[in-house]
Amino acid sequence: MPRLADWTQASGLPRLDAQVLVSAVLGWSRAQQLAHPEYALRGTDLERLDALAARLRAGEPLAYVLGEREFYGLMFRVTPDVLIPRPDTELLVELALQKLDALPPPSTPRVLDVGTGSGAIAVALAHARARTEVWALDASASALAVAQANAWRLLSPQRAAGAIRFVQSDWFSALRHDSNAAPRFDCIVSNPPYVAQHDPHLPALRHEPALALTGQRPSADGLDDIRHIIAQAADFLHDSGWLLLEHGFDQADAVRALLTVHGWRAVFSARDLAGIERISGGQCPHPRQMQSPRKIARSTSNRKRSHVQRAGTD
Ligand SMILES: C[S@@+](CC[C@H](N)C(=O)[O-])C[C@H]1O[C@@H](n2cnc3c(N)ncnc32)[C@H](O)[C@@H]1O
Numbered sequence: 001m002p003r004l005a006d007w008t009q010a011s012g013l014p015r016l017d018a019q020v021l022v023s024a025v026l027g028w029s030r031a032q033q034l035a036h037p038e039y040a041l042r043g044t045d046l047e048r049l050d051a052l053a054a055r056l057r058a059g060e061p062l063a064y065v066l067g068e069r070e071f072y073g074l075m076f077r078v079t080p081d082v083l084i085p086r087p088d089t090e091l092l093v094e095l096a097l098q099k100l101d102a103l104p105p106p107s108t109p110r111v112l113d114v115g116t117g118s119g120a121i122a123v124a125l126a127h128a129r130a131r132t133e134v135w136a137l138d139a140s141a142s143a144l145a146v147a148q149a150n151a152w153r154l155l156s157p158q159r160a161a162g163a164i165r166f167v168q169s170d171w172f173s174a175l176r177h178d179s180n181a182a183p184r185f186d187c188i189v190s191n192p193p194y195v196a197q198h199d200p201h202l203p204a205l206r207h208e209p210a211l212a213l214t215g216q217r218p219s220a221d222g223l224d225d226i227r228h229i230i231a232q233a234a235d236f237l238h239d240s241g242w243l244l245l246e247h248g249f250d251q252a253d254a255v256r257a258l259l260t261v262h263g264w265r266a267v268f269s270a271r272d273l274a275g276i277e278r279i280s281g282g283q284c285p286h287p288r289q290m291q292s293p294r295k296i297a298r299s300t301s302n303r304k305r306s307h308v309q310r311a312g313t314d
Contacts, residue, residue: 001042002041004033004037004039008022011049012057024052024066061207063078067079072093072124077149079142080208082147083118083212091246092121092189095270096111096121096125108133109131111125111133111187113189113190114188114229115193119148120150130159134164135164137169139168148166184238185236185238188244189243190229190243190245190246199214222248230255247278252280264282264283266282
């Protein structure tokens, strides 16, 4: 039966990691651990600690080993089906809240998180603004199950705007196919896959889902999904709605250029605490450069109803 202090030292882990595991298994704070170094570890506690330490030594991220990660003040469950939420992404939540708060009252803002993963962004927004209607989509059914469980755990059932609407979709395709049911949003946020196909950091990220890192169609510059979202998002936004995208540390110029080429207005980038341009965004193109499915459907039926009536008058 090893003493707590001996196990911590012999674990082969950085002291802080070993202490975090002890906290998870025994429920002891670091202060309690320091006050009782002689405590004898035994039975299932010792077995669990050894098993968790072995996973950490094998390179598995701490968040997966513990099954949780804090984001925007909330503790999210995470599994290897979802990206581990990063502190950088909190800036995206902040910016989205600013955009939603700037809407003229009275309003029930509506926001869509595309590529929700663990639900970190969607749940943080829903938690921070009870009157905001939140939708979240992801291509991965297993990621959506994690996000739904997080929403269920972290949000009040009495939330004024109701529960988050979760949709399984390859980007906007499910919304496009059901354009009558999908509303327009005031803000679309996304932390999409943006890691380039041959990025040298990929081996270090091997425990996280490839779908979250490089996406379904890995590309040389990592921007394929961002290109797709920038080209499609306007169809699902109100005229003054915003698109906010997280991207790689060296992709801001390229993302701003894409937004500008597609007619987005007020294009900007925002810096994270390290001074890196991490989020870029813009306001819905105006006049619309692309016709939305609803407009196309309506103008088609208008034309069918009457040749006298002007098509596409909406
Ligand atoms: C970088 S992760 C972001 C997860 C979460 N929003 C966060 O910030 O922690 C990107 C997410 O996009 C999803 N995704 C990838 N390709 C997609 C697609 N074609 N359609 C919808 N979601 C997709 C992945 O499953 C993953 O959950």
